[in-house]
Amino acid sequence: MKYFTGMIIFSTSCATSFFVLSMMNSMKKLTKPFEGQKPGTSGLRKAVKVFQQQNYTENFIQAILSAIQPSVVGSTLVVGGDGRFYSTEVVDLIIKIAAANGVKKLIIGLKGILSTPAVSCIIRKYKATGGIVLTASHNPGGPNNDFGIKYNTSNGGPAPESVTNSIYEISKNIDSYSIVPDLKCSIDYCGHQYFKVDGKEFEVEVIDSVLDYLQLMKNIFDFDIIRKLIKGSDNKPPFNILIDSMNGVTGPYVKKIFIDELGAPSNNAVNIVPLPDFGGLHPDPNLTYADGLVTALKNGEYDLGAAFDGDGDRNMILGKKAFFINPSDSLAVLANNLDCIPYFKKGGITGFARSMPTGSAVDRVAAKLGKELFEVPTGWKFFGNLMDAGRLSLCGEESFGTGSDHIREKDGIWAVLAWLSVIANVGEPVDSILTSHWKSFGRNYFTRYDYENCESEPCNQMMIDLEKKVTNPTIVGQKFTYGQKVYVLKHADNFEYCDPIDKSFTKKQGIRVLFEDGSRFVFRLSGTGSSGATIRLYAESYEPPNSNILEDAQVALKPLVQIALEISKLPQYTKRDVPTVIT
Ligand code: VG1
Numbered sequence: 203m204k205y206f207t208g209m210i211i212f213s214t215s216c217a218t219s220f221f222v223l224s225m226m227n228s229m230k231k232l233t234k235p236f237e238g239q240k241p242g243t244s245g246l247r248k249a250v251k252v253f254q255q256q257n258y259t260e261n262f263i264q265a266i267l268s269a270i271q272p273s274v275v276g277s278t279l280v281v282g283g284d285g286r287f288y289s290t291e292v293v294d295l296i297i298k299i300a301a302a303n304g305v306k307k308l309i310i311g312l313k314g315i316l317s318t319p320a321v322s323c324i325i326r327k328y329k330a331t332g333g334i335v336l337t338a339s340h341n342p343g344g345p346n347n348d349f350g351i352k353y354n355t356s357n358g359g360p361a362p363e364s365v366t367n368s369i370y371e372i373s374k375n376i377d378s379y380s381i382v383p384d385l386k387c388s389i390d391y392c393g394h395q396y397f398k399v400d401g402k403e404f405e406v407e408v409i410d411s412v413l414d415y416l417q418l419m420k421n422i423f424d425f426d427i428i429r430k431l432i433k434g435s436d437n438k439p440p441f442n443i444l445i446d447s448m449n450g451v452t453g454p455y456v457k458k459i460f461i462d463e464l465g466a467p468s469n470n471a472v473n474i475v476p477l478p479d480f481g482g483l484h485p486d487p488n489l490t491y492a493d494g495l496v497t498a499l500k501n502g503e504y505d506l507g508a509a510f511d512g513d514g515d516r517n518m519i520l521g522k523k524a525f526f527i528n529p530s531d532s533l534a535v536l537a538n539n540l541d542c543i544p545y546f547k548k549g550g551i552t553g554f555a556r557s558m559p560t561g562s563a564v565d566r567v568a569a570k571l572g573k574e575l576f577e578v579p580t581g582w583k584f585f586g587n588l589m590d591a592g593r594l595s596l597c598g599e600e601s602f603g604t605g606s607d608h609i610r611e612k613d614g615i616w617a618v619l620a621w622l623s624v625i626a627n628v629g630e631p632v633d634s635i636l637t638s639h640w641k642s643f644g645r646n647y648f649t650r651y652d653y654e655n656c657e658s659e660p661c662n663q664m665m666i667d668l669e670k671k672v673t674n675p676t677i678v679g680q681k682f683t684y685g686q687k688v689y690v691l692k693h694a695d696n697f698e699y700c701d702p703i704d705k706s707f708t709k710k711q712g713i714r715v716l717f718e719d720g721s722r723f724v725f726r727l728s729g730t731g732s733s734g735a736t737i738r739l740y741a742e743s744y745e746p747p748n749s750n751i752l753e754d755a756q757v758a759l760k761p762l763v764q765i766a767l768e769i770s771k772l773p774q775y776t777k778r779d780v781p782t783v784i785t
């Protein structure tokens with residue numbers, strides 16, 4: 203290949219554009235460390251204004267690349283995100299800093315757009331070294347809200363703690379970063395662009411955001427069966443779906459997959475243009491923030507509704523009249539019906555897993571099917587090793603995350619396609635599928651209370667005091683009463699996890715209080731917020747098949763929640779009487 207200064211050859215057609223550009227050199231810029239560049243549950247998330255400080259973002263990108271030394275030289279990295287405010291500036295910095303660090307090739311989504319599941323898919327498909335995902339996921343976007351950066355490794359999954367810890371350590375002592383300040387690269391056209399940096403070739407390939415992901419979905423699911431369901435056939439009326447992308451990254455994926463490929467009418471997908479500030483929406487698909495979907499479903503016009511978060515890895519699914527499928531139940535129902543999906547029919551099903559706070563409905567399915575069941579800490583990074591070792595097929599989190607070993611991230615659109623496959627196969631509406639499931643397995647009632655944006659100090663103190671109180675051995679056997687209900691405390695701890703594959707050990711993952719009848723509550727501090735503290739309270743109880751399985755979850759769990767609030771003294775510490783969000 204020859205490099206001609208200033209010569210540009212391109213065509214605007216997506217597949218063939220081709221640029222040849224001039225030679226340039228990298229330089230080192232001096233910098234000083236910033237405090238707090240510690241990745242949380244899923245990457246570094248801070249206010250946009252924090253990332254906009256001079257050298258803040260540069261430092262963190264350099265810390266990522268230094269942490270993956272020596273494999274950064276000659277590497278291929280995938281870059282993309284949910285398109286939130288400040289994304290294009292950060293993509294530009296990544297190009298310039300990656301080029302200076304000896305990266306060989308970047309694969310970037312058109313205009314920087316790639317859903318989190320698509321990044322995972324593309325890293326795996328093209329055997330990339332890793333990827334950088336630009337998102338703060340379900341956190342609001344825009345100049346006054348959040349931005350985020352996350353590193354994924356070669357298996358397509360979020361970096362394990364060993365890597366995120368080393369990124370953090372490097373960020374604490376960083377004194378310079380390498381950059382090619384003059385490198386100009388467009389991400390507005392698909393195609394290849396070649397540069398010569400420090401005498402070596404550096405390539406940027408801008409790709410269609412949707413294509414690779416669409417192909418993967420077509421390999422997993424039977425699109426013909428889902429199309430027939432959606433369009434209706436042989437006396438069966440169309441199955442009317444409503445999809446809400448909440449102005450996040452899933453818009454282009456939803457349009458291509460559900461409308462163009464599966465034949466849903468175009469007005470059955472809303473908010474499908476990704477906006478830098480999500481149009482002011484809080485792109486968290488739960489009953490509070492996706493209330494637009496809930497309202498639209500209530501009158502019974504639609505058979506199924508679905509919403510996704512900003513980066514497309516979460517899903518909320520509703521049945522007719524906004525019948526809510528709790529994510530813990532969703533996981534269990536899918537686990538029990540996976541064999542109607544070609545991917546699992548062909549590849550078989552190994553084990554199942556859930557995060558610790560997730561309701562244990564899936565455990566019962568695992569027991570019935572004779573499969574392994576893993577309980578891991580919160581965060582998708584804990585599922586990856588099990589999948590790589592061939593021991594995990596399907597997993598989920600109560601926080602609207604569901605996914606399988608087709609990639610190493612949770613996957614919102616995959617979850618909806620999985621549910622549509624199950625509905626087409628079973629031939630029943632969503633609510634009957636759930637009710638039949640409870641009738642055969644019993645029901646694990648589950649709820650989560652979020653107290654968002656509290657003051658940090660009292661929340662930390664509450665957790666310390668609660669742990670002390672419930673792990674005191676004298677509390678075992680103590681009775682707690684609310685109304686008619688009596689709970690006897692059986693065991694309490696701060697959850698710890700030893701990864702069965704690499705034996706890495708993770709401590710302090712949430713305070714669990716378990717009662718003799720199998721009920722439990724859990725308290726955790728969120729690790730995805732950008733400031734202050736968010737307390738999460740999770741409560742779960744079990745009713746066997748022939749008993750009380752059709753009650754409202756809030757009514758069924760009220761006694762347990764009240765006892766949790768009383769033991770923790772949460773209202774006193776946080777000065778909050780009601781949670782911000784109830785799921
Ligand atoms: C939350 C959820 C957790 C999820 C994480 C990332 O974490 O509880 O289950 O894996 O968000 O999801 P935390 O630490 O705030 O409880 V996403 O869609 O924001 O990447």
Ligand code: CO
Pocket residue numbers: 318339340511512513514515516
């Ligand atoms: Co997300």
